[in-house]
Amino acid sequence: xxxxxxxxxxxxxxxxxxxxxxxxxxxxxxxxxxxxxxxxxxxxxxxxxxxxxxxxxxxxxxxxxxxxxxxxxxxxxxxxxxxxxxxxxxxxxxxxxxxxxxxxxxxxxxxxxxxxxxxxxxxxxxxxxxxxxxxxxxxxxxxxxxxxxxxxxxxxxxxxxxxxxxxxxxxxxxxxxxxxxxxxxxxxxxxxxxxxxxxxxxxxxxxxxxxxxxxxxxxxxxxxxxxxxxxxxxxxxxxxxxxxxxxxxxxxxxxxxxxxxxxxxxxxxxxxxxxxxxxxxxxxxxxxxxxxxxxxxxxxxxxxxxxxxxxxxxxxxxxxxxxxxxxxxxxxxxxxxxxxxxxxxxxxxxxxxxxxxxxxxxxxxxxxxxxxxxxxxxxxxxxxxxxxxxxxxxxxxxxxxxxxxxxxxxxxxxxxxxxxxxxxxxxxxxxxxxxxxxxxxxxxxxxxxxxxxxxxxxxxxxxxxxxxxxxxxxxxxxxxxxxxxxxxxxxxxxxxxxxxxxxxxxxxxxxxxxxxxxxxxxxxxxxxxxxxxxxxxxxxxxxxxxxxxxxxxxxxxxxxxxxxxxxxxxxxxxxxxxxxxxxxxxxxxxxxxxxxxxxxxxxxxxxxxxxxxxxxxxxxxxxxxxxxxxxxxxxxxxxxxxxxxxxxxxxxxxxxxxxxxxxxxxxxxxxxxxxxxxxxxxxxxxxxxxxxxxxxxxxxxxxxxxxxxxxxxxxxxxxxxxxxxxxxxxxxxxxxxxxxxxxxxxxxxxxxxxxxxxxxxxxxxxxxxxxxxxxxxxxxxxxxxxxxxxxxxxxxxxxxxxxxxxxxxxxxxxxxxxxxxxxxxxxxxxxxxxxxxxxxxxxxxxxxxxxxxxxxxxxxxxxxxxxxxxxxxxxxxxxxxxxxxxxxxxxxxxxxxxxxxxxxxxxxxxxxxxxxxxxxx
Numbered sequence: 001x002x003x004x005x006x007x008x009x010x011x012x013x014x015x016x017x018x019x020x021x022x023x024x025x026x027x028x029x030x031x032x033x034x035x036x037x038x039x040x041x042x043x044x045x046x047x048x049x050x051x052x053x054x055x056x057x058x059x060x061x062x063x064x065x066x067x068x069x070x071x072x073x074x075x076x077x078x079x080x081x082x083x084x085x086x087x088x089x090x091x092x093x094x095x096x097x098x099x100x101x102x103x104x105x106x107x108x109x110x111x112x113x114x115x116x117x118x119x120x121x122x123x124x125x126x127x128x129x130x131x132x133x134x135x136x137x138x139x140x141x142x143x144x145x146x147x148x149x150x151x152x153x154x155x156x157x158x159x160x161x162x163x164x165x166x167x168x169x170x171x172x173x174x175x176x177x178x179x180x181x182x183x184x185x186x187x188x189x190x191x192x193x194x195x196x197x198x199x200x201x202x203x204x205x206x207x208x209x210x211x212x213x214x215x216x217x218x219x220x221x222x223x224x225x226x227x228x229x230x231x232x233x234x235x236x237x238x239x240x241x242x243x244x245x246x247x248x249x250x251x252x253x254x255x256x257x258x259x260x261x262x263x264x265x266x267x268x269x270x271x272x273x274x275x276x277x278x279x280x281x282x283x284x285x286x287x288x289x290x291x292x293x294x295x296x297x298x299x300x301x302x303x304x305x306x307x308x309x310x311x312x313x314x315x316x317x318x319x320x321x322x323x324x325x326x327x328x329x330x331x332x333x334x335x336x337x338x339x340x341x342x343x344x345x346x347x348x349x350x351x352x353x354x355x356x357x358x359x360x361x362x363x364x365x366x367x368x369x370x371x372x373x374x375x376x377x378x379x380x381x382x383x384x385x386x387x388x389x390x391x392x393x394x395x396x397x398x399x400x401x402x403x404x405x406x407x408x409x410x411x412x413x414x415x416x417x418x419x420x421x422x423x424x425x426x427x428x429x430x431x432x433x434x435x436x437x438x439x440x441x442x443x444x445x446x447x448x449x450x451x452x453x454x455x456x457x458x459x460x461x462x463x464x465x466x467x468x469x470x471x472x473x474x475x476x477x478x479x480x481x482x483x484x485x486x487x488x489x490x491x492x493x494x495x496x497x498x499x500x501x502x503x504x505x506x507x508x509x510x511x512x513x514x515x516x517x518x519x520x521x522x523x524x525x526x527x528x529x530x531x532x533x534x535x536x537x538x539x540x541x542x543x544x545x546x547x548x549x550x551x552x553x554x555x556x557x558x559x560x561x562x563x564x565x566x567x568x569x570x571x572x573x574x575x576x577x578x579x580x581x582x583x584x585x586x587x588x589x590x591x592x593x594x595x596x597x598x599x600x601x602x603x604x605x606x607x608x609x610x611x612x613x614x615x616x617x618x619x620x621x622x623x624x625x626x627x628x629x630x631x632x633x634x635x636x637x638x639x640x641x642x643x644x645x646x647x648x649x650x651x652x653x654x655x656x657x658x659x660x661x662x663x664x665x666x667x668x669x670x671x672x673x674x675x676x677x678x679x680x681x682x683x684x685x686x687x688x689x690x691x692x693x694x695x696x697x698x699x700x701x702x703x704x705x706x707x708x709x710x711x712x713x714x715x716x717x718x719x720x721x722x723x724x725x726x727x728x729x730x731x732x733x734x735x736x737x738x739x740x741x742x743x744x745x746x747x748x749x750x751x752x753x754x755x756x757x758x759x760x761x762x763x764x765x766x767x768x769x770x771x772x773x774x775x776x777x778x779x780x781x782x783x784x785x786x787x788x789x790x791x792x793x794x795x796x797x798x799x800x801x802x803x804x805x806x807x808x809x810x811x812x813x814x815x816x817x818x819x820x821x822x823x824x825x826x827x828x829x830x831x832x833x834x835x836x837x838x839x840x841x842x843x844x845x846x847x848x849x850x851x852x853x854x855x856x857x858x859x860x861x862x863x864x865x866x867x868x869x870x871x872x873x874x875x876x877x878x879x880x881x882x883x884x885x886x887x888x889x890x891x892x893x894x895x896x897x898x899x900x901x902x903x904x905x906x907x908x909x910x911x912x913x914x915x916x917x918x919x920x921x
Contacts, residue, residue, distance in 0.1 A: 090171035098176035109144035116140025153268035349392035363414030570609030599623035743772030851920035
């Protein structure tokens with residue numbers, strides 16, 4: 001018998017003998033003093049006949065257990081000596097494991113009941129009136145069951161290696177299912193029951209002691225009373241006796257021994273849990289290691305709740321192992337079939353992966369490359385090769401720590417030819433050190449192509465420069481007449497004698513001119529678009545005012561064709577937003593222009609709403625529609641639908657629109673059906689703000705200059721129309737204007753009149769603006785006079801070069817009067833007198849209207865009429881009706897609110913105002 005078998009048998013005997021022995025001693029540990037309790041405990045094992053019975057029971061129990069475990073020990077002996085083990089022997093061992101628990105429980109419980117009954121015979125006269133025989137039997141059974149639990153758990157831990165070996169090649173008999181939770185619950189219940197019996201035994205001793213002491217005190221009646229009234233023990237007489245303290249010491253020691261048994265049980269439970277968990281930990285470490293061991297499953301020894309979990313883990317391990325194998329095969333296939341060379345090497349430059357593409361590029365076979373260093377593949381004349389010399393580790397560190405992962409290098413083939421390639425390095429940290437992988441691409445042909453591109457780029461840049469010069473000249477020619485159109489429109493608009501119809505038409509001209517100006521600016525910025533440098537110029541504005549301006553601009557065109565133009569707002573909507581106003585205006589006009597162009601009857605609807613965090617616009621028309629196969633085509637430059645019928649156009653509008661929408665964080669969607677109509681919808685990013693940027697009108701129109709001053713201003717421009725517009729704008733508010741046709745004449749006039757301000761064009765004959773301002777700024781007498789550039793420059797970035805040349809301000813033609821006077825106020829330090837303006841509608845709400853004042857100036861007929869018109873949605877009738885009360889200044893806010901909601905077809909808010917008026921009357 002080998003040493004391993006002897007050790008397990010010795011442990012088995014120790015457990016089977018020691019645990020019953022301890023439990024017998026603890027049961028017999030009773031008495032009025034600690035000395036007496038120890039005496040009774042020892043007496044229970046060595047007295048005759050009770051002690052003899054106890055020894056015989058323990059010895060018989062050990063013999064039975066060892067005999068019953070014989071198949072297990074035989075299996076373990078053969079396993080350790082590498083002997084052949086038959087399936088029958090395995091089945092007998094497994095059968096023993098399955099039944100040993102029950103056998104121990106039955107034998108041990110019977111033995112303890114017998115022993116308890118035998119010992120109680122000796123004490124029967126002492127306990128006959130207090131403890132019934134049934135109680136003694138139950139106590140013996142409980143202690144026997146608790147001892148069985150302790151023995152079974154101890155043997156489970158001792159025999160665990162044997163059972164684990166048996167499950168490597170499992171027998172035909174499956175291990176019996178034993179619920180760990182049930183075992184744990186049973187252990188706790190038995191432990192508590194055992195504690196209860198011990199407490200009851202001590203309480204009995206305590207009770208009898210107190211009764212006897214009371215009788216000894218000379219009062220037989222008190223003793224009798226105590227026997228029938230246990231509460232007497234809590235009286236001062238019961239607590240003060242010295243014997244009571246000794247009995248409490250006995251009880252305290254029993255509780256300590258009980259604690260030791262509980263601690264032992266907890267240790268056994270811990271080992272029962274720890275054994276399988278150690279197996280899990282071992283297997284998980286194996287899984288995470290680089291070991292090539294095939295078997296990585298968790299060994300399932302016990303058949304309990306843990307086994308179910310381990311079985312699921314094994315399924316997962318098996319699944320992941322298969323997936324890992326497939327992934328490894330796929331990766332190897334990708335590397336082997338990759339078109340680009342892939343090389344792996346360690347931190348010392350030793351190559352261990354060299355795919356076929358690398359073999360083709362460098363001419364070395366995989367076996368030859370693996371005997372060389374990675375640095376040998378590079379041209380040693382390169383700078384980092386010279387620095388590193390023969391230090392391969394330094395070479396690897398230098399080349400893999402490059403600031404840019406993708407760099408170009410010169411390599412050497414086996415034949416000694418130089419090749420140029422791009423290399424991209426990656427690093428992986430493993431337990432064995434750092435592993436580097438490089439993907440290489442031969443770019444020899446690409447470099448030849450790049451050389452040809454350089455020449456093409458030079459030619460393209462020259463062509464682009466010529467184009468820019470052409471656009472700059474064209475800009476000047478287009479913007480100059482447009483300056484006259486917009487300038488005179490502004491001058492005429494300020495005439496107080498104009499009718500509302502005339503003002504409305506002038507506003508349409510102005511809006512259309514500004515739109516044309518925006519188109520010119522966008523066309524002239526095409527160089528930026530082509531270079532990918534077009535920028536967003538965001539500003540704050542009122543969303544509804546923007547849409548209403550568009551509607552007003554296009555309304556006349558729609559009416560001319562007999563079309564209806566509607567606007568619908570889907571609440572909630574932000575009032576003020578921040579986006580690129582110019583690009584948004586161009587997007588809307590391009591789409592609306594196409595809708596009007598291709599619609600002959602019906603109407604067009606503009607829907608504005610929110611889609612999550614984006615602002616959404618939808619333009620619906622009842623026009624010709626677009627064939628489904630052409631929807632993507634029309635978004636390309638110079639492409640038009642096949643159904644166009646001499647409507648004109650270049651095919652650029654939608655292409656530019658789509659580009660701008662993408663720049664603004666959105667996308668354009670087109671839905672169309674032939675003969676029914678089309679829907680163009682897009683969304684854009686926006687920022688909600690609380691005020692608008694353009695606050696120039698807040699101060700009102702300029703009436704004059706403070707202190708009734710008349711400053712002298714010199715206007716320099718070679719075009720008489722441009723001088724005339726600026727002259728009239730300035731003279732209307734009190735400036736004295738002196739004209740000059742070119743830069744040379746301007747310098748002379750400035751020296752002669754010493755004006756407070758100068759407005760000077762850039763492009764002029766004889767002497768341009770740049771040369772003129774240079775001469776002025778070197779003249780000590782006139783160098784401090786503010787000089788503002790007036791130009792029809794093609795590009796917005798020209799403003800910077802203009803200011804750097806010496807000009808104090810910049811005003812692009814065409815310009816607004818408000819922009820002109822703002823520039824003078826900010827840069828010229830001249831203060832103006834403004835026309836006081838009434839507050840804007842944006843500050844008027846339904847709640848802010850003063851209904852008491854409104855009710856003083858209207859009657860019930862007025863309210864009835866307005867209510868009737870609102871109920872039938874006769875918005876035209878409402879406007880005509882309400883305009884008749886504009887002469888009353890106290891009703892202006894009320895009228896503006898009604899007109900505003902009428903223009904927006906907002907019958908809901910109209911009815912709210914009417915209801916509030918009715919409540920106030």
